[in-house]
Amino acid sequence: MFPIYLLEDNAVQRKEYERIINNTILINEYDMTLVVAAEDTAGVLSKMANSEEGLFFLDMEIGEESQAGLKLASKIRAALPFAQIVFITTHDELSFLTLERRISPLDYILKDQPADAIMQKIIKDISVTQEMLKADAARHQEIFGYKLGKRFFSVPMKDVIMLSTTKERPGCVILTATNRQTDFPGNLNSFEKKYSQLFRCDKSALINLDRISNYDYQNRKVTLAADIECPVSFRKSRELNRLLKNR
Amino acid sequence: MVDISILDSIIQSFFLYFGIIVVYNHIFKRTGIKMFIKSSTLLILLSLIGCLLDDMASVIFLLAVVIEEKIRFGKLIFSHLNVLLTLLSGQTLVFSLAAFLSESILSLSLGIVQVNGLSKFSHVLVGIDIVIICVFDLIALRFVYSILKKQPFSMAKLQSLKIDKRLFVFLLVLFGSIELLLLVGNIQGVTATIQFTLLIVFILMIGLMSWQMIEMIQVYTRQQQLENEKQQNEQLSTYLKSVEQQYLELRKFKHDYKNLIVSLNTQTDMGKVKDYLIKANHNNVLETSLNDAKIAQVEQLKDTAIRGLVVQKFFYAKKCGVELNVETLNEAFQISEAVTIVVRVIGNLLDNAIEQAQKMADKSVIIAFNKIDDMLEISVRNAIDSTFNQQQIFKTGYSTKGQNRGLGLANVRELVGRQRQFHLDIESKAGYVTMTLIIMEDE
Known part of the structure; x- marks a missing residue:
């Protein structure tokens, strides 16, 4: 059973959210359960000890502490990297971009809107999570991971378009993905070994074979998603051709 | 060539390295029993070698020193x-100068023409040699000391110029040349006179x-000073601009209040005054950005240059009809290096x-x-629509010949690329784009 956790210090609101969550599970017959409706962070932490996943609805401000929800979310992220986190908060407590960078939550639910809107949001978040679970079960989603300092970042493999290096910045890999571009220290060789669907088409580029939209064998030029063009070295052109034919 | 006995040779080497080690330890203030024992062992070893x-x-x-530093500090100092x-x-x-002088003195005073003849008097020769070395060393030290006294040329100043590495290469080449000269001289059996002439030319060079x-x-x-001044001027003008904008805000505010x-x-009736105030409140006449909570957060930015920039952009955004929100999560934010580059990137x-x-x-x-954790992040986020050309933005990362140089992003990339611990992360999601400058703290 997929666990759901709720943190809210206001007793009336907590009862209300609890009711919405339980009803949603019941009506849709989801394979989920509300593990705990806690009034403080300790209540959530004690119940999530032996869990590997979960959907968390967290109130940002608990009692006097205005960042309690964020602190708890950081702990949850560290323990369960793939947990779904939803913040329930008033508008002025919200540091939107900060949360996005630190926690990357599934959603935000603003308290200062009608009760009905809040309910709809909670229902939507539960069903979105359910959809994700189904999708994950259908085909185990592959993740492309990289490290920056002590932090681990991940991008779904299906989003990755290419990895490249430039002469201007040796020792630095540029990741281009759908809706994302970033750079981090590393080298292409290690990624080439680690991920089989990444193809070394040139000494400075690794491309995702699933994201090739066109390959010009004559001019040895491959076109990837988002119209990114990449040259293919003479040595690799035949291999790439063979690989693409066999697909 | 003068052949000298092993003992003399050891003593000669001893004095050669004695001077070096003593002065080296003095310069870096390496004292204590442990250091003394270490230095002595090193000295004896070197004398033998x-x-x-x-x-x-x-x-x-x-x-040996290079290897020791590499092991101890992981890098060369x-x-x-x-x-x-x-x-x-x-x-x-x-040392070479002393060898030449001692040989000259001895051969002159003894009337020996052939240099080989001096081999018999090697003890005396080495004695004179060492005396000359000591005298020269003392004179040289005295000379350098007096120059340093006149012109404070401290190590810190040299380091601040960041030319350590270049200086090292220069000195290494110099040292290598001298050693080569002496090595070839020794192998070829060149006399001290020729060696001395070569060295004189060398010293001149x-x-x-x-x-x-x-x-x-x-x-x-x-040049560096000028560069710094230029940067300071830029910062000053940025600051002045922000003061100007703040002043304009104040004036507008004052104007509203006057009204x-x-x-x-003009109101005489108390009830009407109240009505008016309620209306005014309702129309946000009293609301002002001057002490807005959004901008108050800049207090957490500890670098004045960055704070100034954010304040200036806040007012600039306001002028453009855009609301700039600052998030700092109520914790101090300080950048330790390359602040000027960070300022340019964020700008x-x-x-x-x-x-x-x-x-x-x-x-x-x-x-x-x-x-x-161990990194600082500065993220900027804004809404985008379909005209926002994502592809081009992403493309430039691979080929810097992209056409969107006008966007200023190419500039950002270049600035970020120059700094090893800087990284740029661009993410677009649900109609918004977030560009994040990531700064790794530890090095």
């Missing part, structure tokens, strides 16, 4: 090596080079974001300052 390998012992000494190289080169020169180098350093220092007071004055990112936001329905830009 020196008697076998002659001048090549200096090369071995240098290599150029300031230490520079001092060592200078000392080694200087001492080698003094060094003198010329040093003079040139000092000149170069001075020019370089001045309010004037209209209050560019904010300009882009404000320009883009102006065209959007959601006219707001968020800038967030985060400290996560």
Whole structure:
């Protein structure tokens, strides 16, 4: 059973959210359960000890502490990297971009809107999570991971378009993905070994074979998603051709 | 060539390295029993190696120090090596000069024409040699000391110029040349006279080079100073701009209040005054951005340059009809290095974001300052629409010949690319784009 956790210090609101969550599970017959409706962070932490996943609805401000929800979310992220986190908060407590960078939550639910809107949001978040679970079960989603300092970042493999290096910045890999571009220290060789669907088409580029939209064998030029063009070295052109034919 | 006995050779080497080690320890204030024992052991070892390998012992000494630093600190400390190289080169020169002088004195006083004839008097020769070395060393030290006294030329200043590495290469080449000269001289059995002539030419060359180098350093220092001044001027003008904008805000505010007071004055009925105030409140006349919570967060930014920039952009955004929100999560945010580059990157990112936001329905830009684990993050986020050419933005990462140089992003990339611990992360999601500058703290 997929666990759901709720943190809210206001007793009336907590009862209300609890009711919405339980009803949603019941009506849709989801394979989920509300593990705990806690009034403080300790209540959530004690119940999530032996869990590997979960959907968390967290109130940002608990009692006097205005960042309690964020602190708890950081702990949850560290323990369960793939947990779904939803913040329930008033508008002025919200540091939107900060949360996005630190926690990357599934959603935000603003308290200062009608009760009905809040309910709809909670229902939507539960069903979105359910959809994700189904999708994950259908085909185990592959993740492309990289490290920056002590932090681990991940991008779904299906989003990755290419990895490249430039002469201007040796020792630095540029990741281009759908809706994302970033750079981090590393080298292409290690990624080439680690991920089989990444193809070394040139000494400075690794491309995702699933994201090739066109390959010009004559001019040895491959076109990837988002119209990114990449040259293919003479040595690799035949291999790439063979690989693409066999697909 | 004069053959001298092993003992003499050991004593000679001993004095050669004695001077170097003592001065080196003095410069870096290495004192204590442990250091003394270490230095003594090193000295004895070097003396023994020196008697076998002659001048090549200096090369071995240098290599040993390089390896030791590599092991102990994981990298080379150029300031230490520079001092060592200078000392080694200087001492080698003094040594050769002393050899020439002692041989000359002895052969003149004994009336020996053939240099080989001096081999019989090797003890005396070495004695005179050592005396001359000591005298020269003392004179040289005295001379350097008096120069340093006149012109405070501290190690810290040299380090601040960041020319350590270049200086090291220069000194290394110099040292290598001297060693080569001596090595070939020894193998070929060149007499001290010829060696001395070669060295004199060499010293002249060094003198010329040093003079040139000092000149170069001075020019370089001045250049750096100018650069700094330029940057300061830029910051000052940024600051002035922000003050100007704040002043304009204040004036507008004052104007609103004046109007309010004037209209209050015309009212005689208390009830009407109340009505008016309620209305005014309702119309946000009293609301002001001056002490807005959004901008109050800049207090957490500890670098004045960055704070100034954010404040300036805040007012600039306001002028453009865009709302700039600052998020700092109530914790101090301080950047330890390359602040000027960070300022330029953020300035560019904010300009882009404000320009883009102006065209959007959601006219707001968020800038967030985060400290996560061992890295600092500065994120700028704004709304985008379909005209926002994502592909081009992404493309430029691979080919810098992209066409969107006008976006200022190419500029940002270049700035970020120059700094090893800087990384740029661009993510677009659900109609918003977030550009994040990531700064790794530890090095």
